[in-house]
Amino acid sequence: MSVVEVKDVYKIFGNKPKKAFPLLEKGMSKEEILKTTGNTVGINDASFSVEKDEFFVIMGLSGSGKSTLIRCLNRLIEPTQGEILIDGQDIVKADKDKLREIRRKKISMVFQNFGLFPHRNILSNVEYGLEVQDVEKEKRKAKAIEAIELVGLKGYEESMPDELSGGMKQRVGLARALANDPDILLMDEAFSALDPLIKKEMQDELLALQAKMHKTIIFITHDLDEALKLGDRIAVMKDGVIVQIGTSEDILTNPANDYVKEFVQDVDRSRVVTAEAIMRNPEALVSSKDGPRAAVRKMKENEFSSVYVTDKNKKLQGIVTIGDAIKAIEKEEKSLDNILIKEVPKASPDQQIIDLLPMAKSSDYPIAVVDGENVLLGIIVRASIILGIVGEES
Numbered sequence: 001m002s003v004v005e006v007k008d009v010y011k012i013f014g015n016k017p018k019k020a021f022p023l024l025e026k027g028m029s030k031e032e033i034l035k036t037t038g039n040t041v042g043i044n045d046a047s048f049s050v051e052k053d054e055f056f057v058i059m060g061l062s063g064s065g066k067s068t069l070i071r072c073l074n075r076l077i078e079p080t081q082g083e084i085l086i087d088g089q090d091i092v093k094a095d096k097d098k099l100r101e102i103r104r105k106k107i108s109m110v111f112q113n114f115g116l117f118p119h120r121n122i123l124s125n126v127e128y129g130l131e132v133q134d135v136e137k138e139k140r141k142a143k144a145i146e147a148i149e150l151v152g153l154k155g156y157e158e159s160m161p162d163e164l165s166g167g168m169k170q171r172v173g174l175a176r177a178l179a180n181d182p183d184i185l186l187m188d189e190a191f192s193a194l195d196p197l198i199k200k201e202m203q204d205e206l207l208a209l210q211a212k213m214h215k216t217i218i219f220i221t222h223d224l225d226e227a228l229k230l231g232d233r234i235a236v237m238k239d240g241v242i243v244q245i246g247t248s249e250d251i252l253t254n255p256a257n258d259y260v261k262e263f264v265q266d267v268d269r270s271r272v273v274t275a276e277a278i279m280r281n282p283e284a285l286v287s288s289k290d291g292p293r294a295a296v297r298k299m300k301e302n303e304f305s306s307v308y309v310t311d312k313n314k315k316l317q318g319i320v321t322i323g324d325a326i327k328a329i330e331k332e333e334k335s336l337d338n339i340l341i342k343e344v345p346k347a348s349p350d351q352q353i354i355d356l357l358p359m360a361k362s363s364d365y366p367i368a369v370v371d372g373e374n375v376l377l378g379i380i381v382r383a384s385i386i387l388g389i390v391g392e393e394s
């Protein structure tokens with residue numbers, strides 16, 4: 001089931017927000033609407049859902065509506081229209097008590113500027129959310145200490161925020177969010193203010209935490225590399241509109257429009273695109289029961305100089321080359337046994353292109369893509385690797 005479901009959500013900032021709707025319907029741009037009505041379109045008809053344990057990233061240029069959207073999810077901002085279901089309950093319709101309960105039990109938020117209280121020590125900062133919920137003293141201390149350990153700050157309980165580096169402050173922010181043990185973590189540019197090395201460290205730790213604690217994470221960034229690294233799926237926003245939602249690979253290989261294309265043009269595809277995306281069907285394939293004549297025919301038909309051999313369950317047996325097959329015919333051999341080359345370059349479907357490069361370089365044969373059972377899923381020729389890196393379809 002989806003943990004978060006956003007349906008046709010709009011946020012119009014300004015005096016008479018409803019005035020903007022007919023104009024939006026007419027297809028007027030955000031800029032024109034601001035000019036004619038004074039209203040700012042924050043979010044324009046956003047719909048998406050986030051699955052349990054998913055790492056969902058929202059990306060877009062400054063002003064595209066990322067913060068507005070994420071803040072609607074816990075109603076720090078009131079949507080102008082639309083439904084937002086958290087575990088099936090519409091948070092837009094929730095009354096004060098219900099809203100407080102959802103914020104307490106289900107959703108926590110981590111902010112870019114850490115949001116720490118300067119005069120409270122780390123322990124007390126982390127305890128804060130539990131304190132306002134009237135959690136009993138010993139219990140909240142225990143929970144806070146646990147969260148502090150989780151983010152790697154054990155030993156800093158008594159330190160004051162200004163004694164910590166930016167990365168450590170953000171760990172405190174994260175600990176405070178985790179102390180609640182929420183199902184959903186909202187993170188708005190949480191790592192944007194950090195140095196590149198610290199940022200990388202925090203990304204890795206967040207991924208490790210996610211794997212361990214199974215949180216649903218909605219994470220905003222304007223950094224494409226960060227989005228690609230963290231996101232199971234990425235939503236790209238422009239002028240309040242979600243222009244594309246997809247996996248890293250979807251976004252890179254099939255950008256929905258020029259805006260997305262521009263976003264992704266400088267990416268190192270070799271680290272994102274996988275074997276599965278560039279493999280082709282092994283049109284030419286022979287069965288281990290076939291003989292050298294069948295193999296030669298297959299190769300000639302397809303103008304290949306080698307052909308993969310599988311058994312009746314499509315399990316990979318090896319490869320034969322045209323030269324060997326012709327010699328075998330001359331020797332009147334009936335089976336492929338003597339010419340079958342068993343050492344072939346193999347990859348799994350989720351391997352990145354960058355891992356395939358050394359294989360492609362050192363082997364004369366196309367790379368065989370196999371699953372865990374050694375079933376042949378596809379083959380990759382060198383040209384596909386190059387086209388995969390530059391982002392062209394083969």
Ligand SMILES: Nc1ncnc2c1ncn2[C@@H]1O[C@H](COP(=O)(O)OP(=O)(O)OP(=O)(O)O)[C@@H](O)[C@H]1O
Nearest residue numbers: 013040041042061062063064065066067068069222
């Ligand atoms: N309180 C507000 N009143 C009026 N307009 C607002 C308000 N908050 C945001 N906006 C406008 O809504 C649009 C979306 O802003 P938002 O802060 O969500 O963008 P963002 O994608 O988070 O940008 P950034 O990357 O700079 O944080 C912008 O045009 C912004 O000016």
Ligand SMILES: [Mg+2]
Nearest residue numbers: 066067068188
């Ligand atoms: Mg923002």
